Amino acid sequence: MAVYTEVADEDLEAFLATYDIGALRSIKGIAEGVENSNFLLHTDAGYFILTLYEKRVEEADLPFFLGLLEHLSARGVTCPQPVKNRRGAALGRLSGKPAAIVTFLDGVSIRRPDTRHCGMLGEALARMHAAGEGFPLRRANALSVNGWLPLFRRAEGRADEVLPGLAVTLAEEIATLGRSWPAGLPRGVIHADLFPDNVFFLAGKLSGLIDFYFACDDALAYDLAICLNAWCFEPDASFNITRGMAMINGYERVRRLEQPEIEALPALARGAALRFLLTRLVDWLDRTEGALVKPKDPLEYLKKLRFHQQAGGARDYGLLR
Amino acid sequence: MAVYTEVADEDLEAFLATYDIGALRSIKGIAEGVENSNFLLHTDAGYFILTLYEKRVEEADLPFFLGLLEHLSARGVTCPQPVKNRRGAALGRLSGKPAAIVTFLDGVSIRRPDTRHCGMLGEALARMHAAGEGFPLRRANALSVNGWLPLFRRAEGRADEVLPGLAVTLAEEIATLGRSWPAGLPRGVIHADLFPDNVFFLAGKLSGLIDFYFACDDALAYDLAICLNAWCFEPDASFNITRGMAMINGYERVRRLEQPEIEALPALARGAALRFLLTRLVDWLDRTEGALVKPKDPLEYLKKLRFHQQAGGARDYGLLR
Numbered sequence: 001m002a003v004y005t006e007v008a009d010e011d012l013e014a015f016l017a018t019y020d021i022g023a024l025r026s027i028k029g030i031a032e033g034v035e036n037s038n039f040l041l042h043t044d045a046g047y048f049i050l051t052l053y054e055k056r057v058e059e060a061d062l063p064f065f066l067g068l069l070e071h072l073s074a075r076g077v078t079c080p081q082p083v084k085n086r087r088g089a090a091l092g093r094l095s096g097k098p099a100a101i102v103t104f105l106d107g108v109s110i111r112r113p114d115t116r117h118c119g120m121l122g123e124a125l126a127r128m129h130a131a132g133e134g135f136p137l138r139r140a141n142a143l144s145v146n147g148w149l150p151l152f153r154r155a156e157g158r159a160d161e162v163l164p165g166l167a168v169t170l171a172e173e174i175a176t177l178g179r180s181w182p183a184g185l186p187r188g189v190i191h192a193d194l195f196p197d198n199v200f201f202l203a204g205k206l207s208g209l210i211d212f213y214f215a216c217d218d219a220l221a222y223d224l225a226i227c228l229n230a231w232c233f234e235p236d237a238s239f240n241i242t243r244g245m246a247m248i249n250g251y252e253r254v255r256r257l258e259q260p261e262i263e264a265l266p267a268l269a270r271g272a273a274l275r276f277l278l279t280r281l282v283d284w285l286d287r288t289e290g291a292l293v294k295p296k297d298p299l300e301y302l303k304k305l306r307f308h309q310q311a312g313g314a315r316d317y318g319l320l321r
Numbered sequence: 322m323a324v325y326t327e328v329a330d331e332d333l334e335a336f337l338a339t340y341d342i343g344a345l346r347s348i349k350g351i352a353e354g355v356e357n358s359n360f361l362l363h364t365d366a367g368y369f370i371l372t373l374y375e376k377r378v379e380e381a382d383l384p385f386f387l388g389l390l391e392h393l394s395a396r397g398v399t400c401p402q403p404v405k406n407r408r409g410a411a412l413g414r415l416s417g418k419p420a421a422i423v424t425f426l427d428g429v430s431i432r433r434p435d436t437r438h439c440g441m442l443g444e445a446l447a448r449m450h451a452a453g454e455g456f457p458l459r460r461a462n463a464l465s466v467n468g469w470l471p472l473f474r475r476a477e478g479r480a481d482e483v484l485p486g487l488a489v490t491l492a493e494e495i496a497t498l499g500r501s502w503p504a505g506l507p508r509g510v511i512h513a514d515l516f517p518d519n520v521f522f523l524a525g526k527l528s529g530l531i532d533f534y535f536a537c538d539d540a541l542a543y544d545l546a547i548c549l550n551a552w553c554f555e556p557d558a559s560f561n562i563t564r565g566m567a568m569i570n571g572y573e574r575v576r577r578l579e580q581p582e583i584e585a586l587p588a589l590a591r592g593a594a595l596r597f598l599l600t601r602l603v604d605w606l607d608r609t610e611g612a613l614v615k616p617k618d619p620l621e622y623l624k625k626l627r628f629h630q631q632a633g634g635a636r637d638y639g640l641l642r
Contacts, residue, residue, distance in 0.1 A: 009432050025427040025523060028361060031350035040349060040361060042427060106346040106363060111330050202346060 005037045005052045007095050015094045018085040019101060021045040035213060037097075040104065047104035049080060052097040057213055059098050064139045065212055066090040066100055068132070068189060075131035077124075078208040080105055107200020107207035113231050118243040120206040121199060122250025125191070125227060128209060129220045129255060132189030141192065141216040143275050145181040148174050151278040158285050162298060170278070173305065177271050182219065182264035190223035191215055195230040221261040224251055225268035228317055229276065229304055237303035245318030262314045269317070270308040277301035326358045326373050328416050336415045339406040340422065342366040356534065358418075361425065368425035370401060373418040378534055380419050385460045386533055387411040387421055389453070389510060396452035398445075399529040401426055428521020428528035434552050439564040441527040442520060443571025446512070446548060449530060450541045450576060453510030462513065462537040464596050466502045469495050472599040479606050483619060491599070494626065498592050503540065503585035511544035512536055516551040542582040545572055546589035549638055550597065550625055558624035566639030583635045590638070591629040598622035 007027075016024055022044025030038045030049075037052040053062060066082045070090065073081040080102035082090035092099050110117055141147070152159075152170055159167040191198075193214040200208040224247070232243040251257070280298035287295045311317070328348075337345055343365025351359045351370075358373040374383060387403045391411065394402040401423035403411035413420050431438055462468070473480075473491055480488040512519075514535040521529040545568070553564040572578070601619035608616045632638070 009429065023524065024429055026425075026521075027429060029352035030361070031352055040351070104347075108330065108345055108348060200347075203344065 005054070005095050005097055007039070007052070011095050015092060015099065016043065018087070018092060019083060020086055021048065021083060021101070041101065048083060048101050049104055050094075050099065050101050052094060052099045054097065061139060062091055062098055062100070064137045065215060067137055068135060068212055068215055069102065071135045072128065072131050077128050077131045078105065079212065080208075080210060105200060105208040105210060107202045109197045109199060110201055111196065113196050113243070115243050115246045116204075117196075117201065117206075118231050119246035119250040120201075121194070121227060121231060122224070122247035123253055124199070124206050124209065124250075125194060125223060126251045126254035128191060129188055129223065135189050139216045141190075141218040141222075143192070143214070143279065144218055144222070145178060145271065148177075148274060148278055151282060155278065155281045155285055159281060162281060162284060163302070166281075166302070169302070170274075170281075173270070173274055173309075177267065177274065180267060181271065182260070182267055185219035185221055185261055185264060186258060187217060188220050189215060190218045190220060190226075192218065192223060192226060194223065194227050219261075219264075219268065220255075221257065221264060222268045222272065224248070224257075225265060225272040226275075228269055229272045229301070232317075233304055233307075237300065237307070239304075239307050239317070241316070241318045243318075245320070248314075248317060248319050257314075257319070262319060265314040265317060265319070266308055266311040269311065270305060273301050273305040273308055277305060326375070326416050326418055328360070328373070332416050336413060336420065337364065339408070339413060340404060341407055342369065342404060342422070362422065369404060369422050370425055371415075371420065371422050373415060373420045375418065382460060383412050383419055383421070385458045386536060388458050389456060389533055389536055390423065392456045393449065393452050398449050398452045399426065400533065401529075401531060426521060426529040426531060428523045430518045430520060431522055432517065434517050434564070436564050436567045437525075438517075438522065438527075439552050440567035440571040441522075442515070442548060442552060443545070443568035444574055445520070445527050445530065445571075446515060446544060447572045447575035449512060450509050450544065456510050460537045462511075462539040462543075464513070464535070464600065465539055465543070466499060466592065469498075469595060469599055472603060476599065476602045476606055480602060483602060483605060484623070487602075487623070490623070491595075491602075494591070494595055494630075498588065498595065501588060502592065503581070503588055506540035506542055506582055506585060507579060508538060509541050510536060511539045511541060511547075513539065513544060513547060515544065515548050540582075540585075540589065541576075542578065542585060543589045543593065545569070545578075546586060546593040547596075549590055550593045550622070553638075554625055554628075558621065558628070560625075560628050560638070562637070562639045564639075566641070569635075569638060569640050578635075578640070583640060586635040586638060586640070587629055587632040590632065591626060594622050594626040594629055598626060 024043055026042040028040045030040050032038050035056040036054050039050040041048040041050045069079055069082055072079050083101040084090050085092055090100055152174055156167050159170060191212060198209060198211040227247060228244055232240050232247060234240055277298050280296050280301060283295040284298050345364055347363040349361045351361050353359050356377040357375050360371040362369040362371045390400055391403055393400050404422040405411050406413055411421055473495055477488050480491060512533060519530060519532040548568060549565055553561050553568060555561055598619055601617050601622060604616040605619050
């Protein structure tokens, strides 16, 4: 959440002149999006989000992200839709940064999702997976099994500052999952970061998905495992199986899980917990005292990992067959 | 610029239910307003700004600020207009903080104002002064002549870290202005912080004034002196007399300055420069390494102060009579 780049009036005016969305009426920096500078634009044509991509997003990945939003929008997924400039390009440059304009999406993210939200999320996730079919671009998941060891190396020396013994726990988990990581599962485009703050609801219905900047190609069930982690735990880190059941049922209303996916679910959930534990740990150790952006607690995901380590099967997540 | 307080869904819903502006469609934290948490609200009734007042705004002052916005709006000044809840109150509480909803104002602030902007600003300032007449509430200016010494005391010991000799310069200036501060000038409600980022333009016209959280009762010409400081200097700290002339002319198109105000202008401009020099110095010395909000350079205002110290009269600011 932040605005990292200030945009000069004349630069913005020149940038907007390359689009067909009328004159600028208002621009406000918004506290949304962890990695980029985001602005709410009001022009003669309506409301839009202007994003300036900062260092942590690879410029080479932008055609994948923007192309995916367009592909999904065209297939009925409500997500921000890139606005093309007069030359037909979704990506431009502003204040020295890659920049894009997308449509503004109404909706409110839910801080404490209930069973109904989880059911709707499961269904929307499966619809997104189905809509992703045929998307021609590819992007490897840098934060899956092959990414964990390099991530761990960045935090290894100081991990025990956060919790004594954490470095050993992480090393063992990376080794275990490295040996047993599920292969050959149905793959496709996954969101890979579909936390409650990236899902909008409106009038009791799921109204849209945002923030596709971790989207990539991977096992579809891994996306479900990420959502089980992000949506179905209580604040005390106990798993809420009613919410898990609602999410899996919702998913299966659209796309039925295959037997290997069901068997892989506990391992995928462990991997998902490890991924967020590692990235949060790195951010935690990198944090600046007094900075406005508070890093998220890595140990929340250690507790979730502990749950997954002892899970006996997909049944423990609410799958009843 | 920041969002200091997170608002829980259910709290927000309960808060909005006390208003007659329909259901929530979207809420985004916006990076605006130095001292408060601000959110852009979209509801069935349109776009609004929700502000949660943080520590640095005195709760006792809120009826003054909100009442003033209402008073000015009713008299033709385009500024955010408080939305009253169903009980007729402009001020409520949300997430443990005083909170208010105001109308959303279109417009874009200009980073590098030119002569035309300065002319329009002068005129709008005088219109605001006229519209403020009859406002029944009073608020003393805590950042005028009597406030400078206590402010200086907070920075005195470390002022020379910023520039050797600064503490002595400040002490002398406070003493000099304390002896000669103009009295008996026409008074009224002043904005007291009408920097370019608090003034919106749209399609080449001044479209609105925002951020009245320093507004108070003081000499009207002191407000003009603040604007001369904020709008009419070049980046190299030389005074642009063409812009000054445009601003004063714009002001006088609506309200003619009286002779004592004209004579007091250099002293008022010195005081205004000193006020921002002191508050910026305190913020600079209080700054946290790595924080996202960068404090503004206090020495910009030392350079402006030097200009005012050698000014011979209102003529040096562009007043031609």
